[in-house]
Amino acid sequence: MVDLVNSDSKNQATEHRPRHSITEAENVPLIDLSAESNLVAEIRDACKKWGFFQVVNHGVSLELRRSIESAAKEFFALSAEEKRKVKRDETSPLGYYDSEHTKNVRDWKEVIDIAVRSPITTPVSADPDDQELKELHNRWPEYPPNFREACQEYALEVENLAFKLVQLISKSLGLPENHLNGFFKDHASFIRINHYPPCPNPDLALGVGPHKDSGAITILAQDDVGGLEVKQKADGAWIRVEPAPDAYIVNIGDIMQAWTNEIYESVEHRARVNSERERFSVGFFFGPAHYINVEPLKELINDQNPAKYRPYNWGKFTATRRRSNFKKLDVENIQISHFKIAPE
Ligand SMILES: O=C(O)CCC(=O)C(=O)O
Numbered sequence: 415m416v417d418l419v420n421s422d423s424k425n426q427a428t429e430h431r432p433r434h435s436i437t438e439a440e441n442v443p444l445i446d447l448s449a450e451s452n453l454v455a456e457i458r459d460a461c462k463k464w465g466f467f468q469v470v471n472h473g474v475s476l477e478l479r480r481s482i483e484s485a486a487k488e489f490f491a492l493s494a495e496e497k498r499k500v501k502r503d504e505t506s507p508l509g510y511y512d513s514e515h516t517k518n519v520r521d522w523k524e525v526i527d528i529a530v531r532s533p534i535t536t537p538v539s540a541d542p543d544d545q546e547l548k549e550l551h552n553r554w555p556e557y558p559p560n561f562r563e564a565c566q567e568y569a570l571e572v573e574n575l576a577f578k579l580v581q582l583i584s585k586s587l588g589l590p591e592n593h594l595n596g597f598f599k600d601h602a603s604f605i606r607i608n609h610y611p612p613c614p615n616p617d618l619a620l621g622v623g624p625h626k627d628s629g630a631i632t633i634l635a636q637d638d639v640g641g642l643e644v645k646q647k648a649d650g651a652w653i654r655v656e657p658a659p660d661a662y663i664v665n666i667g668d669i670m671q672a673w674t675n676e677i678y679e680s681v682e683h684r685a686r687v688n689s690e691r692e693r694f695s696v697g698f699f700f701g702p703a704h705y706i707n708v709e710p711l712k713e714l715i716n717d718q719n720p721a722k723y724r725p726y727n728w729g730k731f732t733a734t735r736r737r738s739n740f741k742k743l744d745v746e747n748i749q750i751s752h753f754k755i756a757p758e
């Protein structure tokens with residue numbers, strides 16, 4: 415991470431520097447997925463009030479979680495040269511990366527992205543007239559030797575949890591349990607393992623700058639170091655999500671915001687770093703196939719409550735995002751707000 419230390423662009427703009435965070439406050443809800451009674455109502459309240467919640471009794475084995483966490487630790491401890499053998503590039507966004515920009519500021523982290531179902535099909539270019547598709551394949555490191563198996567086994571269990579959560583969310587909207595399932599046939603989800611090294615200036619940098627997730631939902635495992643902060647909807651204060659043993663953090667992404675016509679909203683969050691301990695987290699980004707056009711569900715709109723978004727193609731959206739991730743551009747990244755219909 416030597417180049418990060420010497421890079422000026424790691425500094426967050428003054429208003430994004432993390433020193434004003436409020437840590438002693440209400441925490442995001444913790445929901446027991448094995449509880450039969452009231453579960454759907456709890457999910458509804460958490461989605462509406464926070465856009466974030468934690469789940470326990472989720473069905474993902476702790477052993478698989480420990481195994482991907484230790485494989486990740488071994489991988490990121492390799493030399494920069496070794497890690498760069500699986501570096502992502504302009505042709506494929508899957509693999510290792512150590513200089514991500516969130517909102518055009520460099521993050522204090524390194525990551526590896528892995529498709530849950532490899533290969534995934536995606537548009538070759540962001541150009542709406544270009545219909546050409548390509549396949550993206552995972553890049554597997556040689557070390558540690560169990561890395562691939564650990565990731566694949568983990569991803570498949572979290573995929574089950576993702577379907578369970580989407581079904582609960584569907585019910586919480588008053589829709590049939592399977593209403594959203596069709597969007598996830600051929601889903602192009604990926605896991606991202608984040609490594610945040612200790613940072614000598616944790617008040618100047620962020621592990622991940624403030625952002626919203628662009629997929630449908632995200633399921634995050636954070637380790638016991640902690641650092642994730644959520645922007646509270648009520649007053650905009652940054653709330654630390656306290657690590658809870660074996661819990662997963664679930665959040666609403668931009669696609670769910672568009673599908674629900676803003677009944678549920680995607681919420682801004684960020685990851686802080688600290689000067690003492692490195693931190694790991696594993697995100698599962700549940701998103702549909704490239705051919706899905708995202709738009710408000712017709713069951714949730716009517717004359718009094720018209721669609722707030724124009725349809726947008728998920729594949730083209732991700733292709734446009736990819737373009738801007740590689741280098742610091744002077745243009746704003748594509749956002750769902752670009753598809754928002756102005757009220758009459
Ligand atoms: O590591 C974390 O706590 C947050 C990561 C995150 O928000 C992301 O990768 O989108």
Ligand SMILES: [Fe+2]
Pocket residue numbers: 625626627632683
């Ligand atoms: Fe995120």
